[in-house]
Amino acid sequence: MRRILIAGNWKMNLTALEARVLVASLRSDIDRDAAALARDRDVLIAPPAVLIPAVSQALAGASIALGAQNMHFEDQGAFTGEVSAPMLKGFGVTHVILGHSERRHVFHENDDLINRKILAAARHRLTPILCVGETQHEHDAGRALEVVLTQLQAGLSGLYPQHRGEVMVAYEPVWAIGTGRNATPEQAEHVHGAIRESLRDQFGQEIADSIRILYGGSVTADNVDSLVSKPNIDGALVGGASLKADSFARIVRARVD
Ligand code: PEP
Numbered sequence: 001m002r003r004i005l006i007a008g009n010w011k012m013n014l015t016a017l018e019a020r021v022l023v024a025s026l027r028s029d030i031d032r033d034a035a036a037l038a039r040d041r042d043v044l045i046a047p048p049a050v051l052i053p054a055v056s057q058a059l060a061g062a063s064i065a066l067g068a069q070n071m072h073f074e075d076q077g078a079f080t081g082e083v084s085a086p087m088l089k090g091f092g093v094t095h096v097i098l099g100h101s102e103r104r105h106v107f108h109e110n111d112d113l114i115n116r117k118i119l120a121a122a123r124h125r126l127t128p129i130l131c132v133g134e135t136q137h138e139h140d141a142g143r144a145l146e147v148v149l150t151q152l153q154a155g156l157s158g159l160y161p162q163h164r165g166e167v168m169v170a171y172e173p174v175w176a177i178g179t180g181r182n183a184t185p186e187q188a189e190h191v192h193g194a195i196r197e198s199l200r201d202q203f204g205q206e207i208a209d210s211i212r213i214l215y216g217g218s219v220t221a222d223n224v225d226s227l228v229s230k231p232n233i234d235g236a237l238v239g240g241a242s243l244k245a246d247s248f249a250r251i252v253r254a255r256v257d
Contacts, residue, residue, distance in 0.1 A: 002212050004041040004228055005168065005235035006252045007129065008242025009069060009097060009216075016054040019047055023058040025245035030252055034063040041235070043252050045242065046097055049083050056091040067095035067129070070103060073116040085124035095127040097237070099155055101174045105135075111154035118155055122163035129168045129214070129237070130155045132195075136175035144173070148191055149198050156202065164203045168212045169195055170237040176217025178239060185226045185233070188215045192232035221250035229257040 014022065023045075030043060037043070046067035047055045056066055072082035088096065098121065099114035114130070121128040132151040134144040148171065156167060171191050176182050183191075192213050199208035215227050216237030227233050236254070241247040 001040075002210065002234045004254065004256065005044060005212055005214060006041065006224075006248075006254065007044040007046065007067060007095070007097075007170075007214065007235065007237045008248055009100070009237055009239050010045065010047045010051075010242060011069070011102070011239060012048055013243055014047070014051065016051055019051045019055050020058050022243070022245055023055055023062075023064075026064065026249060027059075027062050029245060029249040030064060031062060033253070037252065038063060040256075041252070041254075044095055046095070049088075052088065052091045052093060056093075059092075065095060066091070066093050067097060068093050068126075069097050069100065071096050071098070071117060071121065071126075073113075073120040075120075085120055085126050089124060089126065093126065095129055095168075096121050097129045097131060097170070099151065100131045101133055101172055101177055103131075105174065111151060114151075114155050115157055118167065119158060122159060122166060125166075127166055127168060129170050131170045131172050131216070131237070133172040133174050133177075133217070139173060139175055144191060145194050149194065152195060152198055153202060165207045165210050168214065169199075170214040170216050171195060172216035172237060178218070180218050182218040182220075182223055182227075183215070185223075185230050188227060189230040189232055192230070196232050219251065221247050224251045224254040225257070228254045 044065040044067045068088045098117045103109045118128045132148045134147040138147045212234040214235045214237045219236040219238045
């Protein structure tokens with residue numbers, strides 16, 4: 001059985017002080033039920049890189065894991081403004097979101113660059129969360145699966161066999177991110193099923209069955225239960241609703257029917 005993962009992507013929000021307050025509120029809520037939640041789910045927050053030291057400190061002893069929103073594929077060097085996997089690992093980061101649609105569309109990251117980052121993260125034993133998703137235009141043109149599966153195969157290409165089971169995928173239709181328009185559970189499940197099938201072709205049945213595929217795009221406390229109740233939806237990548245302790249804590253308690 002795959003465990004659920006509820007991951008919060010804070011994007012470029014919060015100061016160090018605000019981050020500490022949010023983590024303290026989250027902990028006082030989530031830590032209460034930590035043992036029960038830990039039975040079938042994991043929780044992760046991904047603050048902006050500059051807040052990682054403060055959040056790492058605030059999370060000491062908590063059941064919440066720490067993620068990053070991006071990283072460079074090299075370990076060090078003349079890459080102004082970038083951070084590397086060893087730097088992140090030094091603060092207890094265990095996961096890294098890669099290929100988020102804002103990285104693809106605002107910062108023009110392509111599949112090749114994202115693939116290099118995925119391989120670097122895996123080499124450093126940071127769990128990469130590869131984001132894939134079609135734009136509104138591609139969706140309307142009926143090209144969702146073609147776009148998503150191309151991004152998936154390119155993003156995961158060249159992974160060593162020992163790293164293949166350690167990646168995660170997040171299906172995030174671009175038209176649903178930050179728009180309040182989420183995919184219906186049926187729409188999302190259709191794409192997640194196709195992702196699972198493609199993973200099976202790429203890596204074989206056993207690994208495909210073990211990889212967690214998250215859904216992201218306007219996930220809220222009101223829609224999370226029906227999404228994660230679908231067989232191929234193994235959790236959520238949450239943007240806006242992860243910035244408030246009460247809404248994120250409710251999403252963390254998603255009911256799986
Ligand atoms: C995201 O940032 O990955 C995201 C899905 O954002 P939101 O939940 O705000 O749509």
